[in-house]
Amino acid sequence: MFFGDSITAAGIKPGGYIMKIDSMLKLQGLSEQYELIGAGVSANKVTDLYLRLEEDVLAKSPDIVVIYIGVNDVWHKRTSGTGTDADKFERFYNAILKKLADKNIKAILCTPAAIGERTDMTNDFDGDLNKYCAIIRGIATKNNLPLVDLRKALLDYNLKNNPDNKEAGILTTDKVHLNAKGNEVVASEMLKTIKNYQ
Amino acid sequence: MFFGDSITAAGIKPGGYIMKIDSMLKLQGLSEQYELIGAGVSANKVTDLYLRLEEDVLAKSPDIVVIYIGVNDVWHKRTSGTGTDADKFERFYNAILKKLADKNIKAILCTPAAIGERTDMTNDFDGDLNKYCAIIRGIATKNNLPLVDLRKALLDYNLKNNPDNKEAGILTTDKVHLNAKGNEVVASEMLKTIKNYQ
Amino acid sequence: MFFGDSITAAGIKPGGYIMKIDSMLKLQGLSEQYELIGAGVSANKVTDLYLRLEEDVLAKSPDIVVIYIGVNDVWHKRTSGTGTDADKFERFYNAILKKLADKNIKAILCTPAAIGERTDMTNDFDGDLNKYCAIIRGIATKNNLPLVDLRKALLDYNLKNNPDNKEAGILTTDKVHLNAKGNEVVASEMLKTIKNYQ
Amino acid sequence: MFFGDSITAAGIKPGGYIMKIDSMLKLQGLSEQYELIGAGVSANKVTDLYLRLEEDVLAKSPDIVVIYIGVNDVWHKRTSGTGTDADKFERFYNAILKKLADKNIKAILCTPAAIGERTDMTNDFDGDLNKYCAIIRGIATKNNLPLVDLRKALLDYNLKNNPDNKEAGILTTDKVHLNAKGNEVVASEMLKTIKNYQ
Numbered sequence: 107m108f109f110g111d112s113i114t115a116a117g118i119k120p121g122g123y124i125m126k127i128d129s130m131l132k133l134q135g136l137s138e139q140y141e142l143i144g145a146g147v148s149a150n151k152v153t154d155l156y157l158r159l160e161e162d163v164l165a166k167s168p169d170i171v172v173i174y175i176g177v178n179d180v181w182h183k184r185t186s187g188t189g190t191d192a193d194k195f196e197r198f199y200n201a202i203l204k205k206l207a208d209k210n211i212k213a214i215l216c217t218p219a220a221i222g223e224r225t226d227m228t229n230d231f232d233g234d235l236n237k238y239c240a241i242i243r244g245i246a247t248k249n250n251l252p253l254v255d256l257r258k259a260l261l262d263y264n265l266k267n268n269p270d271n272k273e274a275g276i277l278t279t280d281k282v283h284l285n286a287k288g289n290e291v292v293a294s295e296m297l298k299t300i301k302n303y304q
Numbered sequence: 305m306f307f308g309d310s311i312t313a314a315g316i317k318p319g320g321y322i323m324k325i326d327s328m329l330k331l332q333g334l335s336e337q338y339e340l341i342g343a344g345v346s347a348n349k350v351t352d353l354y355l356r357l358e359e360d361v362l363a364k365s366p367d368i369v370v371i372y373i374g375v376n377d378v379w380h381k382r383t384s385g386t387g388t389d390a391d392k393f394e395r396f397y398n399a400i401l402k403k404l405a406d407k408n409i410k411a412i413l414c415t416p417a418a419i420g421e422r423t424d425m426t427n428d429f430d431g432d433l434n435k436y437c438a439i440i441r442g443i444a445t446k447n448n449l450p451l452v453d454l455r456k457a458l459l460d461y462n463l464k465n466n467p468d469n470k471e472a473g474i475l476t477t478d479k480v481h482l483n484a485k486g487n488e489v490v491a492s493e494m495l496k497t498i499k500n501y502q
Numbered sequence: 503m504f505f506g507d508s509i510t511a512a513g514i515k516p517g518g519y520i521m522k523i524d525s526m527l528k529l530q531g532l533s534e535q536y537e538l539i540g541a542g543v544s545a546n547k548v549t550d551l552y553l554r555l556e557e558d559v560l561a562k563s564p565d566i567v568v569i570y571i572g573v574n575d576v577w578h579k580r581t582s583g584t585g586t587d588a589d590k591f592e593r594f595y596n597a598i599l600k601k602l603a604d605k606n607i608k609a610i611l612c613t614p615a616a617i618g619e620r621t622d623m624t625n626d627f628d629g630d631l632n633k634y635c636a637i638i639r640g641i642a643t644k645n646n647l648p649l650v651d652l653r654k655a656l657l658d659y660n661l662k663n664n665p666d667n668k669e670a671g672i673l674t675t676d677k678v679h680l681n682a683k684g685n686e687v688v689a690s691e692m693l694k695t696i697k698n699y700q
Numbered sequence: 701m702f703f704g705d706s707i708t709a710a711g712i713k714p715g716g717y718i719m720k721i722d723s724m725l726k727l728q729g730l731s732e733q734y735e736l737i738g739a740g741v742s743a744n745k746v747t748d749l750y751l752r753l754e755e756d757v758l759a760k761s762p763d764i765v766v767i768y769i770g771v772n773d774v775w776h777k778r779t780s781g782t783g784t785d786a787d788k789f790e791r792f793y794n795a796i797l798k799k800l801a802d803k804n805i806k807a808i809l810c811t812p813a814a815i816g817e818r819t820d821m822t823n824d825f826d827g828d829l830n831k832y833c834a835i836i837r838g839i840a841t842k843n844n845l846p847l848v849d850l851r852k853a854l855l856d857y858n859l860k861n862n863p864d865n866k867e868a869g870i871l872t873t874d875k876v877h878l879n880a881k882g883n884e885v886v887a888s889e890m891l892k893t894i895k896n897y898q
Contacts, residue, residue: 157392183778187381194351194386233828236820383779424632426629427633428633430629434622553788553791578781584788
C-alpha cells in the first residue's frame, strides 16, 4: 500500500509510479506476488496521514506500507501558513509507525523528492526540505526501517541531466508532481526496496 | 485541570487566572471541594495538546479538564507558517474530547480570547480567530459540553472599557497574554462554569 | 484611468466594472465627457503600482486616477509570504499620491472590497483587511481626497442579501473577484464619485 | 557609508564590524583616508532602504555606499508574511543603485551571509537565501559593481570550522547576527573590497 499525498494520488493514474511498479512486476514475472493499493490524498501532510490511518490503512491490513509524505508539511508553511513544525512532523511520523508496528504491518519510508529541481540549492524550499529529509532518514535509522531516498535519487538524476539548472521539466511537471521520467525513477527506486523487503 | 498554552502556563504564576480561581474558591469557602492543576505549555496548539494528552492529563485522572487552546493555531500561521488548518483543528479537538470521554473525564471548552484588543475588528487576526471560535462553539453544541466564551467576554469588556480602541493594555499586556484585570475576568468566567458543572 | 490589480484587470472584460461604468455613462448621455482606461495587473500590490506608475500612468497623463489596491497586500501574507507591512503600505501609497499630485493628476481612492463575503467577521483575513481599509480612509482624509468605500458598500449589500453567511457567490465568484452583481455595485459606487469630482 | 539592517546597526557598537574596519584602517595607517558612517536600521528590507535612501544616504553625500541587505526580505516571509518577492527585490535594488549612480555615489554590494550556519544546506531558509544571493551576484555583474560575497565567505569558514554542523555559535550568536569572530570575518572581507575600490 502506497500512503501519501497528491504525488501518490497521481501514482494510480495511467503512467503513474504505482502503475509503473505494476508493469515492472509483470515484466519480471512477479505480479502474482504483489497486490498494489494506492492511498494518496491531495494536500496531505503527516497529520492527515495520522488522522486517516485507521480507516484507510489499518482497516485494510496491508503487508507493507510505503510512506511518502513531507512535501506539503514544508510547502504549506508559505502557501497557507499551515505547514508542520519539525518536532511535530517527527512525533506524528513516529506515532504512525507505532500503530503500524502494533499491527505487524511493515513500513518503508521515503524522503520527499523535490519542490523545484534546480541543482544548486536555490529552490525556495531546499533548506527546509533537506531538514525534513534528514528527520526521515533519522527515523529510518532509529527504527531500523528501509528507506527509499527519493530526494537523493532525484537530485542525483538532475545533477546529470539538468545542466541548465531548470526549476521544473526534468522529472517534474511543476516542481513537485512527477512527469513520465519522474514516475519511472520513483517506481524503479521503490521497487528495489520493496523486493528486498520480505 | 487547566489544559492549554502559555496563557494557561502563566495561570499558575502569582496573579495568574488559576491562582485567582483558587482565591475566589477560598473566599467562597469552597476550596476543599476543588484541587486545581495547571497544565499549560507555551506555544501549544491543538496538536500539541493531543500529543501530550496521555502523559499530562489522562495519567493524572482529573475530574474536569478545562481546554483553553486556539490562539497559536491561528497566530502561528503568520509567525512561523505552522498554524493549524481549520478542518484539522476540529478533528484533533474532537479526538481529544473522545479520549477524555472514554475515561469519563468531563470537559469544559473555552474560546481563545484575543490576539489584539481593538474593538472594531481591525486586529490582524480577528477574522481567523472568530472562525476558530465559531468552530469551538460548534463543537460544544454538538457534544453538549459547557463553553466558557472568553472571546465574547473579553470583547464585551473592551467594548465598555476600551474607548480609544487600543491594541493592548486593557485586559492583555501584549495583545495575547493576560494582565491582572484580564486574569480576573477569565477566572471569574471560568469559575461560574466550573461551579455549575457537577 | 483605473489603476489596480486583477479585479481591475477584469474590469475591462465584458461585464467588468469599467465596462459597466462606460455603459452607465452612455445611458446618461455623458459618454463623450469621459474616456475610460484600464490599468489593472494581476497580483499587484501597492509596491507594484509604485514601480509601474511612471510608465503605465504618468506617461499617459490621465485627468483622474482611481486607485483600487490592497487585497493582495493582505492576502499574499499567507499565500506567498510576501504581503506588505502596514507602515510600508501607507508610505508607498503616499509616494504614489505625491507623484500624481506633482503632475496635477487627480486621485480617487478605494478600499479593497472583500476576501470572503461572510458578514459576521469570520472571513480569514477580515481583521487585517479592515486594518488596511482604515489606513486608506485615513490617507483620504489627510489628503482631502475622495474615497469610494467599496469595503463598506459590499459589506452593506451582503448584510441585506447574504442571510446564509456565504463565503462567496453574492458579489464575488471566489471571495475576491467580482461577479455580475459585484461589478454592478462597484461600477455604481465609483461612478457617483467620479461624476462629483471635477 | 554602511547601509543595511540590524546586522549593520550592530556594526557601530563596540566589537561591531564597522568598528573593526575602523581599527584595521588605523593599524594600517589609513584611518585618515576614510570616514566610516553606519546607516543600519533593524528589520530593514530592500523596500525600507529605498524609502529612506534620500534622507539617510543621498542627503549625506557619501563617496561609497556598502549595501548589505536581504536577510529580512527572505526571513520575514515566514515570520511575518511580509517578505519581498524575488522580482521586486531586484527592481527595488536596481532603483537604489540608479539613484546612487545619478549622484555619482559608488556602490559596493554584499550578499546576505546567513540564516543558520549549518553547512549541509538544511537551514530552513537556505534555498531562498541562496536564490536572493544569486540575484545580488547577477546585479553586481550586470552593473559591473564590486561584490563582497559574505554568503560564500561565511559558508567557507563554516565548512572548515563547524564540523558539528551547528546552527549558530560559529560566526553568529543566533543564526543571523554576528558574534566577535563573525564581525571580524565580515570586516576583513569588506575592507579588502573597499581598499580596492577607488
